Amino acid sequence: MGSARPGPNLTRIAASLGISVATVSNALSGKGRVSVELAERIRATAAALGYVPSQAGRALRTGRSGVLGLVLPDISNPLFPQIAQAIEHSAALAGYGVLIADSRGDVGMQSEAIQRLIERGVDGMVIVPRRGTRIAGAGCPVAIIDTPSTPGNTVSADHWQGGREIARHLRNLGHRKILLIGASSASSVQNDRIGGFKSALDATTIKTEVLWIEKLEERDGPGCLLGLADKVRQGFTAFAAVSDLHALRALTELQRAGIAVPDSASVTGFDDLIWSPVVTPALTTIRMDITAIAEIAITALVSAINDGEPIKRMRPGEASADEPLPGSRLVTAEKSRVPMQLIVRQSSGPLGLAKNETFSGELLT
Amino acid sequence: MGSARPGPNLTRIAASLGISVATVSNALSGKGRVSVELAERIRATAAALGYVPSQAGRALRTGRSGVLGLVLPDISNPLFPQIAQAIEHSAALAGYGVLIADSRGDVGMQSEAIQRLIERGVDGMVIVPRRGTRIAGAGCPVAIIDTPSTPGNTVSADHWQGGREIARHLRNLGHRKILLIGASSASSVQNDRIGGFKSALDATTIKTEVLWIEKLEERDGPGCLLGLADKVRQGFTAFAAVSDLHALRALTELQRAGIAVPDSASVTGFDDLIWSPVVTPALTTIRMDITAIAEIAITALVSAINDGEPIKRMRPGEASADEPLPGSRLVTAEKSRVPMQLIVRQSSGPLGLAKNETFSGELLT
DNA sequence: TAGACGTGATTAAACGATTAATCATTTCAC
DNA sequence: GTGAAATGATTAATCGTTTAATCACGTCTA
Numbered sequence: 001m002g003s004a005r006p007g008p009n010l011t012r013i014a015a016s017l018g019i020s021v022a023t024v025s026n027a028l029s030g031k032g033r034v035s036v037e038l039a040e041r042i043r044a045t046a047a048a049l050g051y052v053p054s055q056a057g058r059a060l061r062t063g064r065s066g067v068l069g070l071v072l073p074d075i076s077n078p079l080f081p082q083i084a085q086a087i088e089h090s091a092a093l094a095g096y097g098v099l100i101a102d103s104r105g106d107v108g109m110q111s112e113a114i115q116r117l118i119e120r121g122v123d124g125m126v127i128v129p130r131r132g133t134r135i136a137g138a139g140c141p142v143a144i145i146d147t148p149s150t151p152g153n154t155v156s157a158d159h160w161q162g163g164r165e166i167a168r169h170l171r172n173l174g175h176r177k178i179l180l181i182g183a184s185s186a187s188s189v190q191n192d193r194i195g196g197f198k199s200a201l202d203a204t205t206i207k208t209e210v211l212w213i214e215k216l217e218e219r220d221g222p223g224c225l226l227g228l229a230d231k232v233r234q235g236f237t238a239f240a241a242v243s244d245l246h247a248l249r250a251l252t253e254l255q256r257a258g259i260a261v262p263d264s265a266s267v268t269g270f271d272d273l274i275w276s277p278v279v280t281p282a283l284t285t286i287r288m289d290i291t292a293i294a295e296i297a298i299t300a301l302v303s304a305i306n307d308g309e310p311i312k313r314m315r316p317g318e319a320s321a322d323e324p325l326p327g328s329r330l331v332t333a334e335k336s337r338v339p340m341q342l343i344v345r346q347s348s349g350p351l352g353l354a355k356n357e358t359f360s361g362e363l364l365t
Numbered sequence: 366m367g368s369a370r371p372g373p374n375l376t377r378i379a380a381s382l383g384i385s386v387a388t389v390s391n392a393l394s395g396k397g398r399v400s401v402e403l404a405e406r407i408r409a410t411a412a413a414l415g416y417v418p419s420q421a422g423r424a425l426r427t428g429r430s431g432v433l434g435l436v437l438p439d440i441s442n443p444l445f446p447q448i449a450q451a452i453e454h455s456a457a458l459a460g461y462g463v464l465i466a467d468s469r470g471d472v473g474m475q476s477e478a479i480q481r482l483i484e485r486g487v488d489g490m491v492i493v494p495r496r497g498t499r500i501a502g503a504g505c506p507v508a509i510i511d512t513p514s515t516p517g518n519t520v521s522a523d524h525w526q527g528g529r530e531i532a533r534h535l536r537n538l539g540h541r542k543i544l545l546i547g548a549s550s551a552s553s554v555q556n557d558r559i560g561g562f563k564s565a566l567d568a569t570t571i572k573t574e575v576l577w578i579e580k581l582e583e584r585d586g587p588g589c590l591l592g593l594a595d596k597v598r599q600g601f602t603a604f605a606a607v608s609d610l611h612a613l614r615a616l617t618e619l620q621r622a623g624i625a626v627p628d629s630a631s632v633t634g635f636d637d638l639i640w641s642p643v644v645t646p647a648l649t650t651i652r653m654d655i656t657a658i659a660e661i662a663i664t665a666l667v668s669a670i671n672d673g674e675p676i677k678r679m680r681p682g683e684a685s686a687d688e689p690l691p692g693s694r695l696v697t698a699e700k701s702r703v704p705m706q707l708i709v710r711q712s713s714g715p716l717g718l719a720k721n722e723t724f725s726g727e728l729l730t
Numbered sequence: 731t732a733g734a735c736g737t738g739a740t741t742a743a744a745c746g747a748t749t750a751a752t753c754a755t756t757t758c759a760c
Numbered sequence: 761g762t763g764a765a766a767t768g769a770t771t772a773a774t775c776g777t778t779t780a781a782t783c784a785c786g787t788c789t790a
Contacts, residue, residue, distance in 0.1 A: 057776030422746030
């Protein structure tokens with residue numbers, strides 16, 4: 001090809017109609033003053049020629065790239081597909097493209113990834129931090145999806161409420177000794193979920209305990225058993241994991257030990273990940289409304305982008321030294337916490353159905 | 366901010382050194398003729414001023430956006446995080462950004478998504494098609510990651526060989542009656558895996574049968590049981606799924622039915638998805654070398670982008686009517702099939718360890 | 731009828747980077 | 761010592777779009 005993309009540009013449309021490019025631009029953007037009939041003709045020929053505006057030209061002139069960055073420090077997060085999908089969809093509706101950045105779980109590479117996005121000229125970015133990582137000055141509006149308890153959070157699921165829902169569900173089923181399963185005590189999301197869970201229960205009548213997988217794996221190695229059969233023997237009848245990933249781990253470990261779920265022990269998760277509806281028994285879990293979250297985040301981000309830039313083009317004369325540094329404006333939204341929805345499936349059930357199976361199963365441990 | 370990004374541009378660097386912008390550009394790109402000491406000074410001040418080149422300006426001039434598109438028709442694919450991560454990483458190394466496009470599983474929206482990428486001016490795209498979807502003319506180089514048996518495939522894992530590996534593994538463990546579990550017979554990837562599997566076995570000594578989940582769910586509804594306990598009674602001792610997702614489904618269903626894995630039945634999967642190492646028993650599976658695949662795809666794509674554009678800027682005089690239409694050049698790579706690697710964990714084992722457990726378990730069905 | 735005003739279009743100047751063409755020097759060879 | 765070549769830097773055009781400023785012209789008002 002060579003000189004840019006093959007398609008026609010404003011100049012060609014203007015030439016083919018014998019008018020000026022400015023008029024074409026005005027007609028297509030609907031901004032200037034163009035007579036209706038001419039505008040119509042212009043739109044028609046533009047369509048006929050298959051005109052596609054050059055983002056590069058537009059970006060150069062307006063200073064807006066029309067692209068947002070999506071930063072997921074922990075891309076291996078199984079929730080990622082859903083988030084990416086929702087963000088991409090909302091962004092597309094708002095006329096933006098989405099550039100992904102990955103820091104491979106490494107906090108150090110996060111700044112690099114963000115830097116790459118900046119260099120690509122993103123107009124704003126959505127960051128889903130892991131473990132409350134601090135966001136370095138990004139030089140553009142930033143929306144953060146983490147948890148309501150994190151300062152600077154733009155919008156997120158109401159993890160605390162989600163925890164409460166699950167807790168009530170298990171309490172209503174009659175469970176009185178519940179093991180909470182989390183991965184890392186450094187995660188604010190997990191802490192919120194656990195906090196909400198505990199807050200819904202009367203500590204005097206219901207006993208809870210928290211198991212941190214990461215701590216266990218430091219000792220026993222990754223993928224080790226969680227020792228849930230022991231917990232069952234100690235009287236725990238329900239296992240509430242802060243993620244379906246851990247719920248799955250619990251479920252299979254219990255099943256392997258011959259402990260029937262939900263007959264002898266209930267298991268619940270979080271996030272309604274892809275496998276949750278198809279495992280046996282299907283996981284009771286709680287789902288975030290990612291579509292709503294993405295929409296709120298993108299809306300807030302886009303309006304921050306538009307607000308912040310009154311297109312103040314500086315004249316040769318005036319210096320712009322005393323700018324308050326446009327760096328990293330953390331975006332806020334009116335509705336910052338989106339309720340989570342309980343999904344009851346087969347992995348949770350009432351107490352005391354078939355206690356005896358527990359024993360026959362324990363032989364396998 | 367206003368006029369574009371706050372940072373300095375070539376003009377400012379040039380002004381602060383009292384030289385011309387062309388020299389600055391030459392020095393930073395290392396292309397023109399600049400004395401070493403001046404070049405050094407230029408680089409120094411560029412760094413000192415925190416210069417970040419404007420992609421917009423560069424894109425407009427060169428006709429290259431420096432951005433690739435990643436199209437995943439089925440973004441809910443649990444393999445997505447890995448693919449996205451690998452592609453993003455390889456692309457970043459090659460100096461490209463990655464724009465994501467999602468078509469939410471709908472073939473119709475795929476063209477729309479591709480169109481959006483085109484409008485954003487991507488230099489090329491990587492497409493991971495679902496069920497051998499045909500790719501519409503994209504107007505730019507396209508790399509396809511599907512399966513070696515698909516015409517037009519650029520690079521992919523050697524699914525056939527992967528199937529063979531799993532088959533041999535199960536055969537060597539002594540299994541003689543194996544159930545293959547697939548989702549859809551329309552998937553070329555799944556067909557390759559199954560084809561390879563069967564090709565490694567002598568059909569007279571080892572019996573195989575294929576179970577298509579999609580067909581079953583049409584009758585019994587999504588998330589239904591696969592009836593594996595019955596299969597065990599019929600003498601099947603191994604269940605080879607074409608994805609860890611289905612393997613997980615099989616594993617939990619067997620466990621729920623009281624059939625011990627791997628003692629009474631072996632289960633294997635594909636893709637080494639995130640949960641595979643942590644469930645109990647950990648899944649025996651086979652992993653694609655996504656890093657290598659991404660690297661090959663990106664390399665091929667980038668070189669196609671560079672080849673195809675000898676920066677033939679057309680002079681006012683010459684018409685460019687007889688262009689062979691630059692649309693949709695399918696990219697090819699030398700190495701188009703990347704071997705898969707068998708990962709033996711605990712879900713597969715030799716026959717005949719503890720047959721009796723099967724019976725005690727069947728009560729639970 | 732002159733001035734004010736509105737309408738519909740054009741002119742021209744950016745935005746920031748790249749690069750072919752050009753110009754000034756200096757170096758070198760014969 | 762003079763023409764050729766190499767070196768190091770500059771000039772200026774260009775990519776495609778947006779937009780403030782301007783212009784031409786018809787209409788309304790006083």
